[in-house]
Amino acid sequence: MxxxxxxxxxxxxxxxxxxxxxxxxxxxxxxxxxxxxxxxxxxxxxxxxxxxxxxxxxxxxxxxxxxxxxxxxxxxxxxxxxxxxxxxxxxxxxxxxxxxxxxxxxxxxxxxxxxxxxxxxxxxxxxxxxxxxxxxxxxxxxxxxxxxxxxxxxxxxxxxxxxxxxxxxxxxxxxxxxxxxxxxxxxxxxxxxxxxxxxxxxxxxxxxxxxxxxxxxxxxxxxxxxxxxxxxxxxxxxxxxxSRMGRHDYPIGGVFPFMDEIHPTPAIRPAFRGPSIALPRPDLTTVLAADPPLTVALEARRSIRKAARDPITLRQLGEFLYRTARIRSFIDQDAEQPTPYAATSRPYPSGGATYDLEFYLTLRRCLGAEPGIYHYDPLAHQLVLVNADPADRTRLLERAVRATSGGTPPDALITLTSRFQRLSWKYAGMAYATTLKHVGVAYQTMYLIATAMKLAPCALGNGDSSEAEKILGLDHLQESSVGEFTLSAASSPSAVPARRTSWRPANDHEWHTIATERLHSQPSTHGG
The missing domain is CATH 3.90.930.70 (Outer Surface Protein A; domain 3)
Known part of the structure; x- marks a missing residue:
């Protein structure tokens, strides 16, 4: 045969x-x-x-x-x-x-x-x-x-x-x-x-x-x-x-199931119409001088649910978004390029350079910006007001508080959404699984940058997609929330957080302790 x-x-x-x-x-x-x-x-x-x-x-x-x-x-x-x-x-x-x-x-x-x-x-x-x-x-x-x-x-x-x-x-x-x-x-x-x-x-x-x-x-x-x-x-x-191979015979992977039927969605989300806030852009030389080594940021990284007494500043927020989510470069749809769709390059990885994720910020307090619900425009590096309703803002922030087991609301809640067709136009059978992988790498990127900047980051385990769709004005078939992340200014640590006595150290736990001490031994110059 x-x-x-x-x-x-x-x-x-x-x-x-x-x-x-x-x-x-x-x-x-x-x-x-x-x-x-x-x-x-x-x-x-x-x-x-x-x-x-x-x-x-x-x-x-x-x-x-x-x-x-x-x-x-x-x-x-x-x-x-x-x-x-x-x-x-x-x-x-x-x-x-x-x-x-x-x-x-x-x-x-x-x-x-x-x-x-x-x-x-x-x-x-x-x-x-x-x-x-x-x-x-x-x-x-x-x-x-x-x-x-x-x-x-x-x-x-x-x-x-x-x-x-x-x-x-x-x-x-x-x-x-x-x-x-x-x-x-x-x-x-x-x-x-x-x-x-x-x-x-x-x-x-x-x-x-x-x-x-x-x-x-x-x-x-x-x-x-x-x-x-x-x-x-x-x-x-x-x-x-x-969403994986091995137990079925359905098409899976980058097979472009709609290439000859549907035009791909734009690589850059059409901008919202509304009042905008231009965000400060960090200077690379300053960032390189202020940042700790990667190993220090990686080992010292932890979830911090408590906001500082003073709010996060617009300069800090601008640097954070610039380093995690901005568009570095883009290419228009061209039949001669390897991918038959428009694509962008951003700081975190994305399968096929599809970059389906969008960043929305619910600001409770930020020195230099009014409270509100904003969309981050990664090309213009600006915040665009999407919803100014205080009740909607409170609902999103309260849900974030419940997800972190109580306490005070964060300075900012980042809601990640996915423009699903950016993935499903290319990938069959694994589009949504790829979205969640993108959320994971975006979380880690935000954690590392926030740690380097001495901010207070915390990824949330779940959120209410239906509520977010209504508040953000989204069509759930086109775009919906897939992740949440809180960000606040962090209190100046008086000492390295004590290790939980019930935890048994293994494999050089002191790396975390040493990295945390080193991280906080230097004064921060990141937009404070």
């Missing part, structure tokens, strides 16, 4: 659906979009996700593959050893089907002979095999399974399954609903009007696809009731699985 064919095709057939025999346990066909070509003694099986060339194929295998391309075939059922419904194939055909597993669709009919389920393999770990349950063994839909619409039908998936199942009729949909609570084959036959053979056949494929659990223990606990599985939420597991 060869994956790089050079033979020219002489005949082409595409997948069509035909009505299977009503008494067959399963039928094999190719997934929609599969093309089978026969030429020069070889068979080419092609799908947008894979292409295979099969040479020296036995005659009965060749006939089977061609029949699968035009309709479906019915393998023999192995009814021995309690494995009713297991898919048994001749060895030579089983070898080919295993190789083509990701292009094969297993169609499971209901009692009338109409297709009810279609099982597709996303990751070829092994050939799909149904696992027939006993009549009175408890069954339950996996709590990680989810049903969604794709094209013109319903698809059942799980981030823990290498397969997906398409529901092809209402009987299948009713079965999935019934499996939402623990049940048995016996109860399914009474409640849904399914025959016992039909219930076993349909559920066996769902169990084999790891979408339905079976076999609870004496206490009624299923495998997903384990301590390890319980600590995974559905959304966390789905996000982890689908």
């Amino acid at each position: 060869d994956s790089n064919p050079d033979a020219a095709p002489s005949a082409t057939v595409t997948v069509e659906t035909s009505r299977p025999a009503p008494d067959a346990p399963v039928h094999l066909t190719f997934r929609s979009g599969t093309v089978v070509e026969e030429a020069d003694g070889a068979i080419r099986v092609e799908h947008p996700t894979n292409t295979f060339v099969l040479r020296q194929v036995p005659e009965h295998v060749r006939r089977t593959l061609l029949r699968m391309a035009t309709g479906s075939v019915t393998p023999d059922a192995d009814t021995q050893a309690g494995q009713a419904g297991a898919i048994a194939l001749p060895p030579s055909l089983a070898l080919v089907i295993s190789r083509l597993e990701r292009l094969v669709e297993y169609r499971v009919p209901d009692a009338s002979g109409m297709d009810a389920l279609a099982v597709e393999t996303m990751v070829c770990e092994s050939r799909h095999q149904p696992l027939p349950p006993s009549r009175d063994v408890p069954l339950r839909l996996s709590r990680f399974a989810y049903l969604r619409r794709e094209a013109n039908g319903l698809v059942l998936e799980s981030p823990n399954s290498a397969r997906r199942v398409r529901l092809l009729n209402s009987r299948a949909a009713g079965l999935i609903a019934a499996l939402g609570t623990a049940t048995t084959v016996t109860e399914l036959t009474g409640g849904l009007g399914l025959s016992e053979a039909e219930a076993i056949r349909l559920t066996s494929h769902l169990i084999g696809a790891a979408l339905v659990e079976h076999g609870a223990d004496a206490d009624g606990a299923f495998p997903e009731d384990s301590d390890t599985a319980r600590q995974w939420s559905f959304h966390d597991m789905l996000f982890h699985s689908r």
Whole structure:
């Protein structure tokens, strides 16, 4: 078998659906979009996700593959050893089907002979095999399974399954609903009007696809009731699985899914209209002379939730934003450049130079600026007033206080938003995951600069996106909050913070102590 064919095709057939025999346990066909070509003694099986060339194929295998391309075939059922419904194939055909597993669709009919389920393999770990349950063994839909619409039908998936199942009729949909609570084959036959053979056949494929659990223990606990599985939420597991490769076959990465359909969003957000405040620009020579070494800033870095008695100054705020978020340079969209979209360069890293993040500042107090909610214009290096409502300002600041376990509000709350289409125009499957990585590197950049400037920084663990959208006037499909960070002037330390006595030092903890002492041993010249 060869994956790089050079033979020219002489005949082409595409997948069509035909009505299977009503008494067959399963039928094999190719997934929609599969093309089978026969030429020069070889068979080419092609799908947008894979292409295979099969040479020296036995005659009965060749006939089977061609029949699968035009309709479906019915393998023999192995009814021995309690494995009713297991898919048994001749060895030579089983070898080919295993190789083509990701292009094969297993169609499971209901009692009338109409297709009810279609099982597709996303990751070829092994050939799909149904696992027939006993009549009175408890069954339950996996709590990680989810049903969604794709094209013109319903698809059942799980981030823990290498397969997906398409529901092809209402009987299948009713079965999935019934499996939402623990049940048995016996109860399914009474409640849904399914025959016992039909219930076993349909559920066996769902169990084999790891979408339905079976076999609870004496206490009624299923495998997903384990301590390890319980600590995974559905959304966390789905996000982890689908934003990385390995457990699905969906497009992922920089594939530019909308390049020929939608224009990319601008690299620089259109400026808000409103009163603006020009921010002071720091001098590089002064900054280099005043800054501590990187290791000192890294080791001394810590979250400081308490603001100083005196407010942060506009000069400090200007230097902080200039060093963390300004646009250093930009390039317009040009077909001759490596990236087919406009891009910018800023102090923190961003995948593909997309720079989807925007910085909004809610100022409670700042020497040189009026309280308000501002957008930071990274090109003009200025603050533009977005919202002057004191009540909205108070709501955002109070939420920040709650996120830091109480105390006084910060001098400034920085709300990070993402212009999502900056990423999703380029990246498939991982756009939002990339946004959160950008938030992380922006946090670290802000922490290091704030530490070097002897300010009080603190990243927040969560925020209210809906509230931020309303206050900032954002369309949540285009831009929404993804991170929060507080910044204040810091009190002059009278001594290095004492180490918590319950913490045991390891791996040169004194680095932190020495770095903190060194950081505060020199007077600050950063815009105070």
